[in-house]
Amino acid sequence: MFWRIFRQLLRASRGRLTVALIALSSGSAISSALLNINLDAEQKLRHEFRTLGANVVVAPPSAGSDAALADASIMDRIGIGSPQMIAAAPYLYVAANAGAQPVILAGTWFDQVAKMNSWWKVDGAWVTSRDDSSHCLVGQAAAHQFGLAPGSHIELRAGERKVSLTASGIITAGSDEDTQIFTSLEVAQNLAGLPGRVSLVQLSVSGTPSEIDAFTSRLAGALPGLDVRPVRKLAAAEGSILGRIRGLIFWTITLILILTTLGVLASMAALAMERSRDVGLMKALGGSVQRIMRLFLAEAAALGVLGGTIGFAIGVVLARWIGGRVFGVAISPRLAVFPATIILAVGVALLGALPLRLLGRVRPAEILRGE
């Protein structure tokens, strides 16, 4: 009989229940999409972050000394062919002067720097050719210091040697690089009088943390006598960004669930008004509050399961769309999100069914007396 009443109850209230179901489904859709993104995008974003800047550095063992020991031929030995390697850039750092003031010159391969640091903000233009010896990129702090703009000329000196370059672009990296001037490797080597030398090599390697560790130790084995180490600073920054995304997603879901609850509450309050007479009657007929409430709770739970299921399905599509739009990665559906969505939807539905639970207090004498 329970299910018989239950069925008739659902049929009788299908209008209001549909409204509540729409609220639940949309709330669950957004929540499950965000949960899915949180689970799936995290890993994909880690990969994405790898393409942002170097995460492995190869340097001479006496780290800290600026002795330019590693031979330029090291680039061949690193083996740029590995599919995990996104970019590799040799660097030679030279202490130079612009006018009377000192500045750090970073000689490197322009094409690899651009590939590795594509997120740098560039005012003007990148230098595209690896060996361009007439242009340079200037960090924004250095540009400010020397009053440089794209197209400005600058003369750099190191001891007796000097070179004259045109600033192609002003870069903003948000780190030490902002104080440096980037030239081609050859320009720096000539200026320093260290032909064929580099200070270190920066690598951008893709993969999960353990894949990167494996790559690093393989490389260390292939380069005896050199220091191969991951760049921790960037990894930590990544973690904090992912943490913030996670926080954002958590609070967004919380907010959406609150709004969904309000939506469900609204239609349930209307439903409770409509049902107060029937509840009064059922109580008059000897129906216990628990029996009557069990009907309404089952109704809310069913609504939650249905809304959660619909929401999950829509959420998968939504996650894919958001993933493509916002993060530029394809989000694949995660099954773990399904039970989580159902639990959230059922919770919201039960919470939203509060007005129905209050019907338990209805006094039958008063209800039945009124017309």
Added chain:
Amino acid sequence: MTPLVQVENLEKRFDAVRALHGVSFEVEAGEWIAIMGPSGSGKTTLINILGGLDHPTSGRVVVDGMEIGELSERELTRYRSDKIGFVFQQFHLVPYLTALENVMLAQYFHSITDEKEAAEALRRVGLEDRLEHLPAQLSGGEQQRVAIARALINHPKLILADEPTGNLDEENEATILKLLHELHSAGHTILVVTHSQAIGNLADRRVELEHGRLARITLPVR
């Protein structure tokens, strides 16, 4: 033999309004009592207290050995499903349940449902071909007959009817009266609130209320 219903010095107040005061009477098992009186004299209030829908303010109400004023909310619920069959002026069927399901609902709240028995109860009130109809698809008289079938289904000690024919035309009133008469003959105890002299005259005794007081108990004029 102790009477089935004992009302002693019953008082019921709604804030300042004294709906009942100093009401005492007894009802023997198997009696048919008509409760009469002008509008506002406390008839519905009396029926509600006897049916366990409302608490007396003071006084004693004993039905089938149970003192109603002392029952908890939970016990009152049990009392209503076990001992009382209600028939209301506005029929009060659950609108989204069929005639059959409305009767089965009372079975469900009482103990377990028995579809055959519920159908048989509807057959007895002449509704064997209306089992699957919703209340909205039934005439007023038919709805009231469903309500009577529902009131009887759990074999209550006491049938309480508050103006059961108040919303019906004469023809339907006659049908309901005939049913009440049959119930009375079958030994049921019936308390029916009515404005109708006709019903009042069919009853064994008439309890007349005025301004919440028991005015008189009269025997019908036949």
